[in-house]
Amino acid sequence: MPSYYTLYRAGTLGSALIDSLNELVTAGHVTPQLAIQVLEQFDKSLGEALVERVKAKAIMKGRLEIYRNYEEVWTLILKNATFKAEGEAISADKVKIVACSARRAGE
Structure with a gap:
């Protein structure tokens, strides 16, 4: 399963x-x-x-402060980050991103 x-x-x-x-x-x-x-x-x-x-695409920029990979789960900490999607931009001093491998859901 x-x-x-x-x-x-x-x-x-x-x-x-x-x-x-x-x-x-x-x-x-x-x-x-x-x-x-x-x-x-x-x-x-x-x-x-x-x-x-979800077909939207986004562009992100920032300084990568920390990155980790544990059991195909990535954790990224960005400083001075900017995200642009569909013509709008959002900025933040610090952002935490958790990204997971798509393979796990399809196993």
Whole structure:
């Protein structure tokens, strides 16, 4: 069985899903096993949707302060970063980027 990244659970949508599932489990409306299956499907569906539906491209510039690779998960820290996408630019003093290998989701 393929394993998917759980990064998106920390976002707004993932947090709301986890809170809702916790309430349903606490109230006895769903089993903990079903809640875990829902979260696993969320991970799979969100990863696939990003690969298939997002076609936007962005340009980023900045000074690479730190980079790490652990189990095909890259962590990059950029200083004085600028991102340009679809004609708009955003700047930040410090940015943390977490990038994952696309191969893991498709295994």
